[in-house]
Amino acid sequence: MDLTKLLRAAVLVSLISTAANGRASSSPQSSLARAKRSEKNGWTFLHIEGAPRELGFQHGYLLASEIKESIRTTRVSWEYQSGMDWNWLAKRAGETF
Numbered sequence: 001m002d003l004t005k006l007l008r009a010a011v012l013v014s015l016i017s018t019a020a021n022g023r024a025s026s027s028p029q030s031s032l033a034r035a036k037r038s039e040k041n042g043w044t045f046l047h048i049e050g051a052p053r054e055l056g057f058q059h060g061y062l063l064a065s066e067i068k069e070s071i072r073t074t075r076v077s078w079e080y081q082s083g084m085d086w087n088w089l090a091k092r093a094g095e096t097f
Helices: 003-021 028-033 052-062 065-081 086-096
Strands: 034-042 044-048
Touching: 003 052, 028 052, 044 052, 052 065
Parallel strands: none
Antiparallel strands: 034 044
16 A cells, blocks of 8 residues: 555544544534535535634534545545555554544
């Protein structure tokens, strides 16, 4: 397996783990009141605003289905190309970061 792909997968898992442990600084409803998603000509546009944690929450909420699909395809690719279990990667990334 290409070392670059392995590193990218590890970073992705780490970012997801880190984001899952964070909390939005205000209530989800107030954060989402200032955010919106629109699509045009095959492109997805987000309008997000607030403190950094609110930006992250809004981004994750508005793109949840895309993030979920990206994780799924990364997992399948990782397991196919490396022959290693996804849970091993997630555990190692958690220990590293």
